[in-house]
Amino acid sequence: MTTSSTTPKPLVLVVDDYQDAREMYAEYLEFSGFRVAEAKNGQEALDKAFELRPDIILMDLSLPIIDGWEATRRLKNDDRTRTIPVVALTGHAMTGQSDEAKGAGCDSFVTKPCLPDALVDEVRRILATRGGSRPG
Amino acid sequence: MPSPVPLPTPPLTTAESRLALAEQLLACDAARPCAEAVVEWLAHHAGAGACACLVREEHGEQLRCLASRGLSEAQCAALALVPEGDGHPLVEVLALAAPRYFPGPRPPLPVLGTGGWFAVPLGRPGVPPVGLLLLSTSGAALPKEVAWVAARVGPVLARLVPAESREVAGRGLLRRIIDAVADPVLLTDQAGRPRIANTRAEALLVAGPDASEGRRRAVELNQHVFARALASASSADGPARSTGFRRREVPLVDPAEGMDLLFELLSTQVVEPDGQVAVVSVLRNVTDLGRATQALGESYRRLRATEREARSERHRLDRVLDSVADPIILSDPSGGTVMMNDPAEKLFALPLDGSQAARSRVHSNDATFSSFLANLMDGGGSLRWRGQLSLVDPATGATLPMEAVASKVLGDNGELTGIVTLFHDRTEALEKARLLERVKDVSSQLEARVQVATAELAEQNEKLRRQAIQLEQASAAKSQFLANMSHEFRTPLNAILGYTNMLLQGVSGELTPSQKRNLTRIDSNGRHLLEVINEILDITRIEAGRMPLHLSDFAIPELLQEVMAELDPIIARSKLAVSTELGARLPAVHSDRQKVKQVVLNLLSNALKFTHEGSVTVRAEYVPATSTLTIAVTDTGIGIDPAHQEKIFEDFQQVDSSPTRAYGGTGLGLSICRRLATMLGGRVTLQSAPGQGSTFTLHFPRRARRA
Numbered sequence: 001m002t003t004s005s006t007t008p009k010p011l012v013l014v015v016d017d018y019q020d021a022r023e024m025y026a027e028y029l030e031f032s033g034f035r036v037a038e039a040k041n042g043q044e045a046l047d048k049a050f051e052l053r054p055d056i057i058l059m060d061l062s063l064p065i066i067d068g069w070e071a072t073r074r075l076k077n078d079d080r081t082r083t084i085p086v087v088a089l090t091g092h093a094m095t096g097q098s099d100e101a102k103g104a105g106c107d108s109f110v111t112k113p114c115l116p117d118a119l120v121d122e123v124r125r126i127l128a129t130r131g132g133s134r135p136g
Numbered sequence: 137m138p139s140p141v142p143l144p145t146p147p148l149t150t151a152e153s154r155l156a157l158a159e160q161l162l163a164c165d166a167a168r169p170c171a172e173a174v175v176e177w178l179a180h181h182a183g184a185g186a187c188a189c190l191v192r193e194e195h196g197e198q199l200r201c202l203a204s205r206g207l208s209e210a211q212c213a214a215l216a217l218v219p220e221g222d223g224h225p226l227v228e229v230l231a232l233a234a235p236r237y238f239p240g241p242r243p244p245l246p247v248l249g250t251g252g253w254f255a256v257p258l259g260r261p262g263v264p265p266v267g268l269l270l271l272s273t274s275g276a277a278l279p280k281e282v283a284w285v286a287a288r289v290g291p292v293l294a295r296l297v298p299a300e301s302r303e304v305a306g307r308g309l310l311r312r313i314i315d316a317v318a319d320p321v322l323l324t325d326q327a328g329r330p331r332i333a334n335t336r337a338e339a340l341l342v343a344g345p346d347a348s349e350g351r352r353r354a355v356e357l358n359q360h361v362f363a364r365a366l367a368s369a370s371s372a373d374g375p376a377r378s379t380g381f382r383r384r385e386v387p388l389v390d391p392a393e394g395m396d397l398l399f400e401l402l403s404t405q406v407v408e409p410d411g412q413v414a415v416v417s418v419l420r421n422v423t424d425l426g427r428a429t430q431a432l433g434e435s436y437r438r439l440r441a442t443e444r445e446a447r448s449e450r451h452r453l454d455r456v457l458d459s460v461a462d463p464i465i466l467s468d469p470s471g472g473t474v475m476m477n478d479p480a481e482k483l484f485a486l487p488l489d490g491s492q493a494a495r496s497r498v499h500s501n502d503a504t505f506s507s508f509l510a511n512l513m514d515g516g517g518s519l520r521w522r523g524q525l526s527l528v529d530p531a532t533g534a535t536l537p538m539e540a541v542a543s544k545v546l547g548d549n550g551e552l553t554g555i556v557t558l559f560h561d562r563t564e565a566l567e568k569a570r571l572l573e574r575v576k577d578v579s580s581q582l583e584a585r586v587q588v589a590t591a592e593l594a595e596q597n598e599k600l601r602r603q604a605i606q607l608e609q610a611s612a613a614k615s616q617f618l619a620n621m622s623h624e625f626r627t628p629l630n631a632i633l634g635y636t637n638m639l640l641q642g643v644s645g646e647l648t649p650s651q652k653r654n655l656t657r658i659d660s661n662g663r664h665l666l667e668v669i670n671e672i673l674d675i676t677r678i679e680a681g682r683m684p685l686h687l688s689d690f691a692i693p694e695l696l697q698e699v700m701a702e703l704d705p706i707i708a709r710s711k712l713a714v715s716t717e718l719g720a721r722l723p724a725v726h727s728d729r730q731k732v733k734q735v736v737l738n739l740l741s742n743a744l745k746f747t748h749e750g751s752v753t754v755r756a757e758y759v760p761a762t763s764t765l766t767i768a769v770t771d772t773g774i775g776i777d778p779a780h781q782e783k784i785f786e787d788f789q790q791v792d793s794s795p796t797r798a799y800g801g802t803g804l805g806l807s808i809c810r811r812l813a814t815m816l817g818g819r820v821t822l823q824s825a826p827g828q829g830s831t832f833t834l835h836f837p838r839r840a841r842r843a
Contacts, residue, residue: 020631024638031643091626113630113666115637 010055010127011035015045015071016089017063021112025058028116029123042066046074049081056123059106061090069104076105085126089114153181154284161289167191167296171202174269174289179205182281184271185251188212189289191258191267191297192230199226199267202293206272211246215270226268229255233265235283237276245270256282259290266294320399320419323406328363331414340388340419354391361386365401366415385426386419398426463559466545469552471509480559483527483536497530505540509555512542519544525559537562615680622673629669633662671804678811685815687840690729692722692756692765699736699754706744712752714744719757725765727840731812732767735820738805739769739832747773750829758838764818768833776824785810785820809834816840 012034016022019040026036037052039045042063049057057075061068068088075081088106091113108126110119157177164170171189178184186206190199201212215226225245229236238245239252251274257265269286273279314321320337322330330341341362343355365386384401399419408414457464463480467473476484483501487494504525512521520543527536538559545554636659638644640652647655677683696716700707707714725732736754743752750772757766776784785806806820809832813820818836 018627018631021627021634024631024634028634028638028643031638091623091630113626113633116634117637117641 009033009035011037011052012123013037013039013045013048013052013054013057015039015042015058015063015068016060017041018060021060025116025119028120032120034120034123042068042071045071049075049084050078053080054084056127057084057086058119058123059086059088061088072104072106085130087122087126089119150181150281153177157285158288161292164292164296167293168202170289170292170296174285175203175205178269178271178282178285182271182279182285184273184282186246187269187271188215189258189267189269189293190215190226191293192265202267207246214244214246225253226255226270229257229268230265233257233259235278235286237273237278239276252276254278254282256286257290258286258293260287263290263294266290266297319421320417322417322419324366324415324417326366326405326413326415328359328366328415337419340391343391350394351391354389354394358388358391361388362401362417366403366417385422388419396423397421398423462561465505465557465559467509467555467557469513469554471506471513471555474554483530483559487530493533494530497528497533501527501530505557508540509542509557512544512555519546524562527559537566612680615676615682618672618676622669622676625669626666629662629666633659633666636662668804671808674808675804675811678808678815683815685728685840685842686730687726687842688729689724689726691724692767693718695729695733696736696754696756696767699733699740702737703740703744706741710744710747711749712744712747713750714752715754717753717755719755722756722758722765723838725838727816727836727838731816732834732836735809735812735834736767736769738809739767739820739834742805742832743769743771743773743830746830747771763838764835765838766833766835768831770829770831772829775826775828776822776830777826778824781822781824784822806832 012029014022014025014029014036015038016025017040022038022040026038029036037048037054039048043065045057045059045063045068046066048054059068059072063071066074068090072086072088075084075086085107086105087108087110088104089110089112091111108122110122157173160173160177161170164173171191175187175189178187184205186204188204188207189202191202192198193200199216201216204212207215225236225238225242235254235256237252237254241247242253245253251272254269254271254273256269256271256278258267258269259265269282269289271282314334317334318336320334320340322333322337322341324330330337333342340358341355343352347355365384368384384403386399386401388397388399389395390397398421400422401417401419403415403417405413405415457475457477460477461479463477463483465473465476465480465484473484484498484505486498504527508521508523508525511523520541522539522541525538525540527538528534529536539562540557540559542555542557544552545556547553636655639647640655640659674683696718700714700716740752740754752769752771755766755768755770757768758764759766809820813834813836816836817840818834821833821835822830823833824830
């Protein structure tokens with residue numbers, strides 16, 4: 001686990017209504033050298049995203065109030081958040097969900113159960129492809 | 137036939153020679169031998185140079201020379217001629233009835249030397265002479281012997297000549313009689329040339345010089361046929377030819393009318409006075425007889441044939457009647473039974489040893505039949521009568537419902553000659569009708585039942601239809617439930633596996649070996665649970681029809697490369713030699729790439745799991761004959777007993793299903809493979825034996841068809 005001391009730690013917004021999972025991923029991301037913000041539903045996710053402008057968003061799709069697809073669609077339709085990559089997380093392994101997620105604007109798709117280290121690997125991979133283009 | 141008497145010898149005295157002549161004359165029964173004897177005797181005893189004995193013919197003054205000596209035939213014949221008018225010396229002698237001497241030549245007396253002729257009338261004085269003796273003498277004195285002979289022979293000739301005259305007259309009569317015979321009669325030589333023929337025979341066999349050409353030809357033909365018949369008659373009879381008549385049929389032609397005639401020829405041979413053999417033939421006209429015989433024969437033959445035919449007809453009729461199972465009775469016009477066939481006898485004939493009951497039943501049948509017949513005869517002009525009779529079986533007493541059909545048999549003149557009655561047992565027919573009625577009843581009942589059943593069935597169908605819908609809904613609900621369940625399983629499992637993973641990575645600090653071992657067990661059991669959940673989810677999706685086919689064109693080699701790459705970590709960990717072999721000319725495939733890959737992945741990971749050492753080979757081939765691809769995974773693992781080979785494809789089955797089984801896995805992998813293969817239109821097969829490794833093969837068509 002190496003972190004660069006010269007660059008600020010990337011901020012990851014973890015959105016999941018299931019507390020155990022949300023906190024688990026948050027703890028491991030922090031353990032892995034990320035800053036972490038948490039939201040427990042879609043509305044909260046939108047608020048936090050507009051407010052904090054995270055570097056990447058981990059979005060569970062089954063969410064109360066506003067679900068993950070709708071939240072992702074709104075983020076991608078807003079200039080403030082359009083460029084923030086969204087990694088969709090889902091426990092629904094039924095086919096078609098990944099297509100639907102991509103249609104909503106998700107940049108990546110991870111099926112639960114997903115081990116924390118595998119998720120961190122995916123976050124790093126996405127950030128690496130986006131690294132240079134990210135403003136500020 | 138008279139034969140010449142031996143001549144008296146010269147030494148005889150006059151008396152003896154007279155006596156000999158007298159005896160000779162007594163023995164004569166004809167005039168000529170008598171005359172010859174006299175001429176001979178005169179030549180010997182009276183010194184006559186030439187002499188002749190002439191007799192008067194009965195009619196006319198004609199002389200006939202019976203015998204002569206020293207005279208030629210012509211001289212004799214000349215003596216017999218009587219010229220017209222007087223002047224014939226012999227006629228004068230006869231008229232005077234006294235001997236006379238002619239000294240000089242006096243025609244027609246022959247001139248002999250210088251002597252004269254004595255003419256001596258024959259017969260006693262006072263009786264008209266029957267003839268005269270003519271002698272040439274040298275002197276005019278009448279020898280005593282001559283006078284004696286004339287007196288002796290006169291009466292004898294007078295007795296014999298008239299008989300001969302009658303005979304001559306008789307010949308004419310005979311001729312007339314023969315001519316009067318209707319049958320042809322003729323005397324022929326042996327070659328059949330006619331000598332004497334009566335009128336009828338002449339009509340057939342003789343053609344005069346003025347006959348027509350047609351008649352001549354017909355006669356010629358007849359002569360030919362007749363001669364041949366005669367010849368065959370004489371030759372055929374051989375030794376018997378001299379005895380009796382011979383009969384032959386001779387077909388002749390009537391020369392006048394040209395009709396064919398048939399004659400019966402009777403012929404016999406006779407010897408004529410001149411010693412020649414002649415044939416007397418009588419032809420009897422049997423033309424009509426022949427025709428009659430022929431006609432009679434024909435009639436007889438026809439009669440016999442008719443009789444034969446009638447007899448065989450009768451036999452045939454008998455056989456026919458007896459072969460008819462229905463009773464038949466032939467009655468005479470008065471109703472009496474003439475004949476009946478066997479079945480009829482059973483009903484109407486009194487049984488020989490029958491019981492009293494049987495007899496009374498037969499009587500009852502008779503009475504019934506009689507009244508039926510009476511009805512027919514009262515029925516006027518109708519030729520046929522039909523009726524229902526209730527008869528009784530004499531043997532059993534059972535009632536026999538009979539239909540009787542009686543027909544009148546009419547003679548040639550329309551008179552009634554008999555009645556034929558044919559019975560037909562209607563028991564069976566009535567029984568059939570009764571059965572038919574019953575069948576109809578039962579049938580209508582059945583129909584009613586069928587209607588009820590049909591209604592019930594319709595109701596059941598409706599129920600089933602609803603149930604099917606409910607089942608479908610239930611199935612969908614079940615699938616949804618399982619999908620949800622899997623989601624609900626995964627969420628906590630995600631946390632379990634995640635935290636375990638974090639702890640094992642030392643996120644919460646270093647772990648003791650015991651803690652690490654225990655966490656590792658949590659981790660592996662959690663992973664197994666996850667695998668089970670995933671596979672249940674797959675099966676659920678397949679059964680719920682939520683795993684559609686995604687058909688595309690792809691190549692097998694690339695697919696195998698991907699599979700090997702995905703399993704590379706496991707292969708690397710194992711000590712197995714894993715290889716792929718590609719058959720020649722593997723074509724591009726049109727199928728569901730994801731499902732093919734899933735099956736191959738599953739088979740290969742199974743092989744890796746159950747093989748400890750040796751090798752695993754993946755071999756892809758194309759079978760052009762069936763347009764099928766095969767991907768076979770062969771390992772050198774533990775192998776599978778044939779008894780278990782079918783079982784392992786069932787859900788949750790492994791060969792070792794005990795809780796402490798040695799191998800991991802859910803037991804759903806092969807079950808899923810089989811389902812996926814079926815979706816592809818293919819199948820998964822297994823060849824294996826314990827300790828000999830296993831080969832699992834996926835067979836699937838090169839071009840999958842959308843279900």
